[in-house]
Amino acid sequence: ADPAIIFDLGGKFDKSFNEAAFNGAEKWAKETGGSYKELEMQSEAQREQALRRLAESGANPVVMTGFAFGDVLNTVAPDFPDTKFAIIDMVVEQPNVKSVVFSEHEGSYLVGMMAALASKTGTVGFIGGMDIPLIRKFGCGYAQGAKAANPNATVILNMTGTTPAAWNDPVKGAELAKAQKSQGADVIYAAAGGTGIGVLQAAADEGILSIGVDSNQNHLHPGKVLTSMLKRVDVAVYEAFKEGTDLKPGINVLGLKEDGVGYALDENNAPLVTDEMKAAVDAAAEKIKSGELVVHDYMSDDTCPAANF
Amino acid sequence: MGRMPKWADAVLVPLLSLIIAFVISGLVILAIGEDPVEALKIMVTGALGSTYGWGYTLYYATNFILTGLAVAIAFHAGLFNIGGEGQATLGGLGVAIACLMLPWPHWSLALLASVVLSAAFGAAWAAAPAWLQAKRGSHIVITTIMFNFIAAALLNYLLVNVMRPRGQMDPASARFPAETNLPDLHQMLGWFGIPFAKGTPANVSLFVALIACVAVWAIIWRTRLGYEIRSFGKSEKAAIYAGISPVRITMYAMLISGALSGLMAVNTVQGEANRLLLNSVEGAGFIGIAVALMGRSHPVGVFFAALLFGFLYQGGAELALWTKIPRELITVIQALVILFTGALDDMVRAPLKRLFLASGRGGQ
Amino acid sequence: MDFATIIQILDSTVRLATPLLLACLAGLYSERSGVFDIGLEGKMLIAAFASAAAAAATGSVWLGLLAGIFASLMLAGLHGLASITFRGNQLISGVAINFLASGLTVLLGQKWFGLGGRTPSLEGAARFEPITLPFAGSIAPVPVLGPIYSELISGHSILVYVAIALVPASAWLLYRTRFGLRLRAVGENPAAVDTAGVSVTGIRYAAVAITGILCGLAGAYLSTALAAGFGREMTAGKGFIALAALIFAKWRPWYALAACMLFGLLEAVSIRYQSIDLGFVMIPVQFTQALPYILTVVILAGFIGKAVPPRAGGEPYVKER
Amino acid sequence: MGGADISGRQSSAAPFAIELRGISKAFGPVQANKDISIQVAKGSIHGIIGENGAGKSTLMSILYGFYKADAGEIVIDGKVTPIPDSQSAIRAGIGMVFQHFKLVQNFTVLENVILGAEEGGILARSLARARKVLADLAREYELDVDPDALIEDLSVGHQQRVEILKALYRQADILILDEPTGVLTPAEADHLFRILKGLRDQGKTIILITHKLREIMETTDTVSVMRRGTMVATVRTSETSPEELAELMVGRKVLLQVEKAPATPGKTVLEVENLRVRDTQGVERLKGINLTIRAGEILGIAGVAGNGQSELLEVLGGIARGTGTIRLNGRELDLTGRHSDGQSRRADGIAHVPEDRQVLGLIMDFTAWENVAFGYHHAPEYQKSALLMDNDAIRADCEKKMATFDVRPPIPTLAAKNFSGGNQQKIVVAREIERNPDLLLVGQPTRGVDIGAIEFIHKQIVALRDAGKAVLLVSVELDEIMSLADRIAVMFDGRIMGERLPDQTNERELGLLMAGVSGEAA
Ligand SMILES: Nc1ncnc2c1ncn2[C@@H]1O[C@H](COP(=O)(O)OP(=O)(O)OP(=O)(O)O)[C@@H](O)[C@H]1O
Ligand SMILES: Nc1ncnc2c1ncn2[C@@H]1O[C@H](COP(=O)(O)OP(=O)(O)OP(=O)(O)O)[C@@H](O)[C@H]1O
Ligand SMILES: [Mg+2]
Numbered sequence A: 001a002d003p004a005i006i007f008d009l010g011g012k013f014d015k016s017f018n019e020a021a022f023n024g025a026e027k028w029a030k031e032t033g034g035s036y037k038e039l040e041m042q043s044e045a046q047r048e049q050a051l052r053r054l055a056e057s058g059a060n061p062v063v064m065t066g067f068a069f070g071d072v073l074n075t076v077a078p079d080f081p082d083t084k085f086a087i088i089d090m091v092v093e094q095p096n097v098k099s100v101v102f103s104e105h106e107g108s109y110l111v112g113m114m115a116a117l118a119s120k121t122g123t124v125g126f127i128g129g130m131d132i133p134l135i136r137k138f139g140c141g142y143a144q145g146a147k148a149a150n151p152n153a154t155v156i157l158n159m160t161g162t163t164p165a166a167w168n169d170p171v172k173g174a175e176l177a178k179a180q181k182s183q184g185a186d187v188i189y190a191a192a193g194g195t196g197i198g199v200l201q202a203a204a205d206e207g208i209l210s211i212g213v214d215s216n217q218n219h220l221h222p223g224k225v226l227t228s229m230l231k232r233v234d235v236a237v238y239e240a241f242k243e244g245t246d247l248k249p250g251i252n253v254l255g256l257k258e259d260g261v262g263y264a265l266d267e268n269n270a271p272l273v274t275d276e277m278k279a280a281v282d283a284a285a286e287k288i289k290s291g292e293l294v295v296h297d298y299m300s301d302d303t304c305p306a307a308n309f
Numbered sequence B: 001m002g003r004m005p006k007w008a009d010a011v012l013v014p015l016l017s018l019i020i021a022f023v024i025s026g027l028v029i030l031a032i033g034e035d036p037v038e039a040l041k042i043m044v045t046g047a048l049g050s051t052y053g054w055g056y057t058l059y060y061a062t063n064f065i066l067t068g069l070a071v072a073i074a075f076h077a078g079l080f081n082i083g084g085e086g087q088a089t090l091g092g093l094g095v096a097i098a099c100l101m102l103p104w105p106h107w108s109l110a111l112l113a114s115v116v117l118s119a120a121f122g123a124a125w126a127a128a129p130a131w132l133q134a135k136r137g138s139h140i141v142i143t144t145i146m147f148n149f150i151a152a153a154l155l156n157y158l159l160v161n162v163m164r165p166r167g168q169m170d171p172a173s174a175r176f177p178a179e180t181n182l183p184d185l186h187q188m189l190g191w192f193g194i195p196f197a198k199g200t201p202a203n204v205s206l207f208v209a210l211i212a213c214v215a216v217w218a219i220i221w222r223t224r225l226g227y228e229i230r231s232f233g234k235s236e237k238a239a240i241y242a243g244i245s246p247v248r249i250t251m252y253a254m255l256i257s258g259a260l261s262g263l264m265a266v267n268t269v270q271g272e273a274n275r276l277l278l279n280s281v282e283g284a285g286f287i288g289i290a291v292a293l294m295g296r297s298h299p300v301g302v303f304f305a306a307l308l309f310g311f312l313y314q315g316g317a318e319l320a321l322w323t324k325i326p327r328e329l330i331t332v333i334q335a336l337v338i339l340f341t342g343a344l345d346d347m348v349r350a351p352l353k354r355l356f357l358a359s360g361r362g363g364q
Numbered sequence C: 001m002d003f004a005t006i007i008q009i010l011d012s013t014v015r016l017a018t019p020l021l022l023a024c025l026a027g028l029y030s031e032r033s034g035v036f037d038i039g040l041e042g043k044m045l046i047a048a049f050a051s052a053a054a055a056a057a058t059g060s061v062w063l064g065l066l067a068g069i070f071a072s073l074m075l076a077g078l079h080g081l082a083s084i085t086f087r088g089n090q091l092i093s094g095v096a097i098n099f100l101a102s103g104l105t106v107l108l109g110q111k112w113f114g115l116g117g118r119t120p121s122l123e124g125a126a127r128f129e130p131i132t133l134p135f136a137g138s139i140a141p142v143p144v145l146g147p148i149y150s151e152l153i154s155g156h157s158i159l160v161y162v163a164i165a166l167v168p169a170s171a172w173l174l175y176r177t178r179f180g181l182r183l184r185a186v187g188e189n190p191a192a193v194d195t196a197g198v199s200v201t202g203i204r205y206a207a208v209a210i211t212g213i214l215c216g217l218a219g220a221y222l223s224t225a226l227a228a229g230f231g232r233e234m235t236a237g238k239g240f241i242a243l244a245a246l247i248f249a250k251w252r253p254w255y256a257l258a259a260c261m262l263f264g265l266l267e268a269v270s271i272r273y274q275s276i277d278l279g280f281v282m283i284p285v286q287f288t289q290a291l292p293y294i295l296t297v298v299i300l301a302g303f304i305g306k307a308v309p310p311r312a313g314g315e316p317y318v319k320e321r
Numbered sequence D: 001m002g003g004a005d006i007s008g009r010q011s012s013a014a015p016f017a018i019e020l021r022g023i024s025k026a027f028g029p030v031q032a033n034k035d036i037s038i039q040v041a042k043g044s045i046h047g048i049i050g051e052n053g054a055g056k057s058t059l060m061s062i063l064y065g066f067y068k069a070d071a072g073e074i075v076i077d078g079k080v081t082p083i084p085d086s087q088s089a090i091r092a093g094i095g096m097v098f099q100h101f102k103l104v105q106n107f108t109v110l111e112n113v114i115l116g117a118e119e120g121g122i123l124a125r126s127l128a129r130a131r132k133v134l135a136d137l138a139r140e141y142e143l144d145v146d147p148d149a150l151i152e153d154l155s156v157g158h159q160q161r162v163e164i165l166k167a168l169y170r171q172a173d174i175l176i177l178d179e180p181t182g183v184l185t186p187a188e189a190d191h192l193f194r195i196l197k198g199l200r201d202q203g204k205t206i207i208l209i210t211h212k213l214r215e216i217m218e219t220t221d222t223v224s225v226m227r228r229g230t231m232v233a234t235v236r237t238s239e240t241s242p243e244e245l246a247e248l249m250v251g252r253k254v255l256l257q258v259e260k261a262p263a264t265p266g267k268t269v270l271e272v273e274n275l276r277v278r279d280t281q282g283v284e285r286l287k288g289i290n291l292t293i294r295a296g297e298i299l300g301i302a303g304v305a306g307n308g309q310s311e312l313l314e315v316l317g318g319i320a321r322g323t324g325t326i327r328l329n330g331r332e333l334d335l336t337g338r339h340s341d342g343q344s345r346r347a348d349g350i351a352h353v354p355e356d357r358q359v360l361g362l363i364m365d366f367t368a369w370e371n372v373a374f375g376y377h378h379a380p381e382y383q384k385s386a387l388l389m390d391n392d393a394i395r396a397d398c399e400k401k402m403a404t405f406d407v408r409p410p411i412p413t414l415a416a417k418n419f420s421g422g423n424q425q426k427i428v429v430a431r432e433i434e435r436n437p438d439l440l441l442v443g444q445p446t447r448g449v450d451i452g453a454i455e456f457i458h459k460q461i462v463a464l465r466d467a468g469k470a471v472l473l474v475s476v477e478l479d480e481i482m483s484l485a486d487r488i489a490v491m492f493d494g495r496i497m498g499e500r501l502p503d504q505t506n507e508r509e510l511g512l513l514m515a516g517v518s519g520e521a522a
């Protein structure tokens, strides 16, 4: 049976999360020559519909991106015991479901360090899409990293909006970036979907640095994006597709250790990342991998030691 | 007689307009390199070809009936309520409170409570713009738009900081107890031995919407309040002459309108999601404007317009599910349907009128 | 709040107010002629898309601008056709145009660029760059006036200056010219214009066309000056805010400037100050984000009297019923 | 048929200023004009009369290019001149003053005058020229208005002058006036006719539509009569009489004089003491009104429009608020509180035929039967239950009222806007009079209504009085007041200038009172 993937409401070309998933699926298709089925959500009520229809059509495994599927999957999965499901960003405890969650706080910690190290002003910024727990998790990790690299660092945390438009408002993203710059920030991390495009653009226009998210966004403005916090959704999807019907159920936490998150280094940002920075960040990464350093996960207790939400 | 018969105006004109809209939609599909006939087939079978499809079509239609009625009744009072989004958002809050507040023994009681609370919350959210319009002359179009944004912010705050169970990732409320889950059409029709697809979201709220249709019809055309609302909507000056208080009518019309918008949440929040999500309204408040306008603000018209939009929503979903056609095609089709049936209808009506007039003369 | 911060907030205000101002003036022409237009949002959106797409394809922002204006004009023409020629419901037509733009932009964008409705990022000549006014550099060190001139007044894209220049220009056109007289008359009492031997249809189409052009400017500004490319739904409700500003401004050009600046300022402030820590209580970000809207309502209720729209607004002109 | 060989003051050899040949026009199924032909001589005043809905306005709108005729041709000065739009009409030297003025309310007089006749793209020049021309015209024809005043601040009389000025500014040789005196005071009307005669004497041609036979007799040279879309006759004014014209118009004999028995007033029904009212701008419009009306009596309020009559009706009818005391049958009425609205007034036994039937008295989009319940929708006989109205009962009642009041067509489901002005008025009058109120307020009951309907409405008002009810009649038509009222009070500037008995006064005395010259001086 062909595998299938369902993208969340942002759409598969969101330049970050869903697009990473799409890239993973494409990579699998290219490598194996196989074909897969794909769907994009357009409304909340369709989640269940999409899941059921795909499962009924024989697709196996069915991969979905985004925590919002969790609830529905819980009710659908038992109805299709022979179908394997994989869900990204959420834990669903069912015998035929593989749950893939990322330790975004760890990746964000690393880019937070890098931001603080690259900053000349000692002020770094974070722009989230909407004030929801997942985004706070990003922001909290980032703030911890920045404070670790420079205890005196100031971290400005902003959210774009409260309506779904918040994920797709590059203009507001740009304006927020400019506002943060005027408050002294010279490195800004965007975790805001399509809004982030505007953040990166404004940072490039204003001559400050930005940090991309989910996919490697360094190429968007070569020499002006400090790095990107990689969340290997592509790998997760690729792996799930590759495992095929033999998909192993259970919870999969992908952190630094599992190479599930990380930071991007390529020819586009090589001139920006000094050896000292790289050394410091890599050292922290090692400590995290070894468990010597524990980055606080906002979602574990809804608090953040390094930032106020 | 050389006059266009009523049925032609009520049925023939919209039908022809609809056909034009679909033909142009077909051209758009051709233009993006897909097969329009195939697309139409998928839409029709997907939305109407099975009880499964109907289950979704009716689910969406339920939302649109309620928001359409909300806009319609405000229109009758000469008020343009663009605030359906916000009122439905607040209605969702009402539903969530109703369902989480008490351990309801049976869904019917829970339904009663959520109907009351969602309507009350929706009405409350409409009350402020209504009062400002009536007393301060603040333009209701602006204030209701503003209240949409404010509602979104309020809900965002409540879901993230107050109602979200600790440790849950979603900005959503806790799941409602199973006792509050509303029976869907599969269950309900099952009681009468009628088979209906399982797992579709259409639920008992559909009947709430139908009752609302009848109630709105009765209010507008059979009660004194409705008479006063219509009078006020046609002429404020004349209404005052007749002793109808503008403040009172503005308030009542908007309260009813807000309550109807709020009721929509029973369908989405309690009937479908079983918890309060950040964006459960999903633009239905705006679709309600189109539905009301297309339905000429008459409950029967609203019902059919809502059904049409339900069909477009579900058919479009199927299209996106099974073809490479982007989901935005549906938005374009909706736009064309609204345009041709709602704004360009005279393009069809005028020649038709002439035709009838000519045939009437010829026949004499 | 120090002086530099004030300048920065005002600078942000100007940027944020510009698309509102262009759209608001756009709406002003149409509505002054008696054609209500809730399709400003859609026209802006399609212009934003067309100008970004054309700029990406040709590398010239000016061609992009033309394309944006053209696309917006097409929708304006459609609105004119529905509400002037076919005497349709202007609200419905506006709603339909918003839907149409929202769907078409993504549909075409996906077909052409395959980026999910987004256009490629624009660079260099495909974007409007900020203009540095003469002496901006040399005046900058002068206290107070220096920053005001070099940071606040200088350094915006050409469209910002165009938008601001359009305010006096519109006021002049509206109140000092024959066209303006007829335009205002047709929105108040089309029968008066008709019986004076002037074509109501002609004037209304002209007004609607101006609306199209200005919405084109607004959209182009969004995607080629403020941002560097189009993203789906990138107007994010600005058309509706512009409409609110128009009502706020009582359909007058100078008031429109003030109203749009006010909305821009409210947004700039809410962007600048997100969560406010009052020590004993933390004002949540959602509150500051809702603040511009709350303040709008408060101002509307408290300070602005009843806004009387053009008397013939919203009604198609029919002489034979 | 029309088109008789009549040529007014000029010899029949000269070309006619206007000749219409075989004009037809249908609005959907309504045939408003059927094969109409008339000829109007240059330099004459030509009257057109006819019942409501006879097609007069339609015909003139065609001549002015506002409507397009289905068939027929227009000949101006002997040349066939197609007039597809108003622009062509203006070019052909035609000017029209519509029944409902075509003025932009929030523009100045100057702006209204130059609209459509501007010179060049910039206004300043046109305005300067117009100012000069207006000054000249004002001198020449006694047509002075403040060129910088806003139209909405002008009285209707002045607004009409603006309309005439508009036409003259465009150098019209032919001037059409559609019911110009419907809203004018007698003095204003006299003034208008002086102007019209002056214009005629300068060689201009004037077409005058009116329902008032007196005006026809006094002003016109020739007169055409229309009935149901056709032209039934054209006669020389000097060779006809009002009675003949009335009969031509309606197709039967019409009583032009009100027949009524002497009043037998009973106990006092309405007492008004020191009544004061301010408008929304805070200007005092009623400055201490005192009056009483007794049962079986009609009190007529005469006065130039805008001297507080409207406010008086509004306050009594529960539309406006005021201070002072109003007692109805000895009981004091609420003037400011919850019981000062129209509903309470109706419950108290006051019925109100408002001055403006189209704006206040009717909902034009409602059907006739819905309008029959308007204001009385709380009446017990219209209710089916505590919640629901009894629409069948209202419809039945409507049919009954339409029959008694001879409303045509007697179709309860027809929208109010589709009735002619006279029949609209009958619906309002039927609704209010049939309530059998203790006090009936009537404002301008016959404005724009044809003589057949006037006769009928007057009869109804007198009948109500004879049934022992009190009537407050406000009218700017002195004729109407003189013939209907049992007592006349004249209002000026928010005050009652004096009271007279109709048989002990005359138009001159009343006219002086109306102009604010107090009783003693007069
Ligand atoms: N715009 C219109 N659409 C449809 N029917 C119309 C229109 N104008 C007039 N009519 C109808 O045409 C007929 C003639 O109307 P018109 O206004 O010419 O009458 P009129 O003689 O001027 O009456 P009045 O004395 O009341 O002014 C009437 O039956 C009227 O209802
Ligand atoms: N059959 C019809 N269909 C649509 N509209 C109509 C019809 N008949 C009349 N009307 C409208 O109703 C109006 C009233 O008709 P009519 O011209 O007879 O009265 P009127 O004389 O203009 O009123 P007034 O008494 O104020 O002078 C007309 O101006 C016309 O616009
Ligand atoms: Mg007439």
Ligand SMILES: [Mg+2]
Residues within 6 Å of the ligand: D052, D099, D179, D421, D448
């Ligand atoms: Mg008339």
